[in-house]
Amino acid sequence: MLEIKDLYARVDAEDGDGRQILKGVTLSAPAGEVHAIMGPNGSGKSTLSYVLSGRDGYEVTGGSATLHGEDVFAMAPEERAAKGVFLSFQYPVEIPGVPTLTFVKEALNAQRRARGEEEMKAPEFLKLARENAAKLSISNDMLKRPVNVGFSGGEKKRMEIFQALMLQPKLLILDETDSGLDIDALKVVAEGVNALRSPDRTMLVITHYQRLLDYLKPDVVHVISAGRIAETGGPDLAHQLEKEGYDKYVEDAA
Amino acid sequence: MTAPIKLSQFETALAEALPAGDLRDSLTGRGLPHRRVEEWKWTDLRTVLARFDTSRVPLVLEGSRAPDFEAKPNSPHIMAQLAAELGGEPQGFTLSEAETLRLDFSAQAGAAHQIVHVRVPEGVTATLQETYTASQGAFANIAISITVEAGARLDRIIEQDRAPDAVLVVTSEIDLAAGAQMNQTTLGFGAKLARLETHVAHAGQGAKLRLDGAYVVGEGLHLDQTSLVRHSGPGGETDELFKGAARSGKGVFQGKIHVEQAAQKTDAQMQHRGLLLDDRGEIDAKPELEIYADDVVCAHGNALGALDEDALFYMRQRGLPETKARALLVESFLAEPLERIADETLRETFIERLRARLKEIA
Numbered sequence: 001m002l003e004i005k006d007l008y009a010r011v012d013a014e015d016g017d018g019r020q021i022l023k024g025v026t027l028s029a030p031a032g033e034v035h036a037i038m039g040p041n042g043s044g045k046s047t048l049s050y051v052l053s054g055r056d057g058y059e060v061t062g063g064s065a066t067l068h069g070e071d072v073f074a075m076a077p078e079e080r081a082a083k084g085v086f087l088s089f090q091y092p093v094e095i096p097g098v099p100t101l102t103f104v105k106e107a108l109n110a111q112r113r114a115r116g117e118e119e120m121k122a123p124e125f126l127k128l129a130r131e132n133a134a135k136l137s138i139s140n141d142m143l144k145r146p147v148n149v150g151f152s153g154g155e156k157k158r159m160e161i162f163q164a165l166m167l168q169p170k171l172l173i174l175d176e177t178d179s180g181l182d183i184d185a186l187k188v189v190a191e192g193v194n195a196l197r198s199p200d201r202t203m204l205v206i207t208h209y210q211r212l213l214d215y216l217k218p219d220v221v222h223v224i225s226a227g228r229i230a231e232t233g234g235p236d237l238a239h240q241l242e243k244e245g246y247d248k249y250v251e252d253a254a
Numbered sequence: 255m256t257a258p259i260k261l262s263q264f265e266t267a268l269a270e271a272l273p274a275g276d277l278r279d280s281l282t283g284r285g286l287p288h289r290r291v292e293e294w295k296w297t298d299l300r301t302v303l304a305r306f307d308t309s310r311v312p313l314v315l316e317g318s319r320a321p322d323f324e325a326k327p328n329s330p331h332i333m334a335q336l337a338a339e340l341g342g343e344p345q346g347f348t349l350s351e352a353e354t355l356r357l358d359f360s361a362q363a364g365a366a367h368q369i370v371h372v373r374v375p376e377g378v379t380a381t382l383q384e385t386y387t388a389s390q391g392a393f394a395n396i397a398i399s400i401t402v403e404a405g406a407r408l409d410r411i412i413e414q415d416r417a418p419d420a421v422l423v424v425t426s427e428i429d430l431a432a433g434a435q436m437n438q439t440t441l442g443f444g445a446k447l448a449r450l451e452t453h454v455a456h457a458g459q460g461a462k463l464r465l466d467g468a469y470v471v472g473e474g475l476h477l478d479q480t481s482l483v484r485h486s487g488p489g490g491e492t493d494e495l496f497k498g499a500a501r502s503g504k505g506v507f508q509g510k511i512h513v514e515q516a517a518q519k520t521d522a523q524m525q526h527r528g529l530l531l532d533d534r535g536e537i538d539a540k541p542e543l544e545i546y547a548d549d550v551v552c553a554h555g556n557a558l559g560a561l562d563e564d565a566l567f568y569m570r571q572r573g574l575p576e577t578k579a580r581a582l583l584v585e586s587f588l589a590e591p592l593e594r595i596a597d598e599t600l601r602e603t604f605i606e607r608l609r610a611r612l613k614e615i616a
Binding site: 053056078080081086087089093094095096097103106146163167 | 562563567569570571572573576578586587589590
């Protein structure tokens with residue numbers, strides 16, 4: 001269960017003048033549910049994902065967020081990861097020189113150590129990696145290449161979902177996962193995400209468009225505008241937005 | 255002519271040990287190389303040595319076998335000339351097919367000079383592995399001349415250990431004949447002052463040179479890697495990749511590739527990348543191409559920066575602790591030149607050394 005209450009957050013700016021982006025976000029997303037967060041550009045969608053994952057430069061100025069009752073903001077990014085927070089990046093970062101498999105193994109075992117669990121042995125890890133890679137049509141060769149280096153947009157997004165499958169998070173945040181994907185890549189990614197649906201996992205699907213939601217079938221749709229949840233509804237709300245756009249919310253906020 | 259300079263105590267002792275002649279005149283007239291000499295502008299040997307111990311001690315050189323000839327090479331470089339004049343027995347090694355010659359140099363307190371000559375005869379493939387260690391108060395001045403004859407191949411692997419209270423100067427002069435190949439890789443951790451200088455006379459005509467280096471300089475350490483490759487014949491290749499990181503230390507990269515008019519169809523590439531790990535780290539770089547031929551492919555690149563904060567956050571988001579993420583990023587950055595070492599065991603050993611050193615300065 002992810003519980004966000006009256007969350008305020010600002011983004012640091014180079015000139016020292018921060019900008020308040022989130023202005024009282026409240027939502028609760030129980031385990032087992034997929035919640036879509038939709039909204040116009042600049043409404044605070046990505047900020048919410050960075051605040052939850054603990055990126056530098058995003059400052060919480062009020063409110064709270066708990067995952068299974070634990071204070072998310074009290075933890076460093078790696079501690080949040082060990083507690084199950086996973087952000088699938090809108091723009092996955094390239095890490096030259098670090099092979100993907102090495103990276104995922106280091107990450108998985110770092111999380112396990114942090115939770116006081118045994119490290120996963122190499123044979124078990126490799127078997128699991130092969131199974132999950134197959135689900136996303138990821139070749140062995142891709143797994144050996146440095147993290148995201150030289151990958152197409154679609155390959156990068158598949159790699160994000162591969163990592164999520166390996167790490168089995170409690171809270172999976174998909175930040176604009178559909179951006180830059182053609183329809184075939186979108187289907188592969190969506191299948192991977194659907195394979196991650198689980199009674200003990202919350203998913204937040206952040207998206208501008210409704211097309212990813214055709215495949216992911218959210219339980220709840222929230223519209224965020226001007227830093228607040230402007231409306232919450234069922235899957236129909238996404239279709240309504242597709243037809244009518246965000247004008248209504250933008251005008252309300254203005 | 256400018257007035258003669260005032261010699262330091264160290265220079266006076268050095269001059270007194272030299273016989274009358276050009277070298278002595280040059281030393282008394284100009285002193286040791288210092289920051290107002292263009293090639294030494296970031297590495298002020300003269301000032302650092304001024305108060306060093308002048309007593310002469312032998313350099314300890316442990317070879318994997320005994321030398322097989324004596325050679326006294328001529329050099330235009332003052333430090334190599336001093337090594338030739340003041341060093342012990344010049345040691346010459348003729349490498350045989352598939353031989354790995356290991357030379358471990360270690361310097362104790364005091365001033366030590368040594369010259370070594372290594373010859374790779376025509377058609378022979380061999381490996382030369384050098385290590386340099388120096389104790390507190392040591393000044394080691396070593397000149398190495400290497401001839402790689404036609405069609406021969408030499409893999410040269412150099413490890414320079416961290417030596418916070420010592421000064422090390424290694425001047426290498428390499429003669430790369432037509433059709434010969436040399437791959438040189440240096441892993442260096444710096445000293446109070448360390449200068450690794452490499453000169454290559456590149457004959458082209460199918461000759462290939464790879465000149466690589468990785469370095470990490472921590473607090474109070476200084477490492478200067480200076481190289482000059484001179485292409486004199488057509489159709490030669492040079493590929494240089496240097497990567498380094500400074501944390502409160504100083505790294506210097508000076509690389510020059512000179513392509514003579516006769517050296518048409520030369521393919522020469524030089525890259526240097528530096529990583530500044532804190533506010534007090536310093537890296538000075540001067541890559542240069544000097545080209546007199548009109549049909550060549552030559553390029554150089556140089557970039558300095560800090561660790562990629564986006565990559566760092568990405569790694570932490572996946573659960574890697576910050577120190578671990580940093581170490582992995584720095585290691586993967588610096589390992590690139592080391593990955594090009596052909597011998598797998600040596601390659602793994604070097605990467606392991608790098609990893610251990612990074613752990614110490616993390």
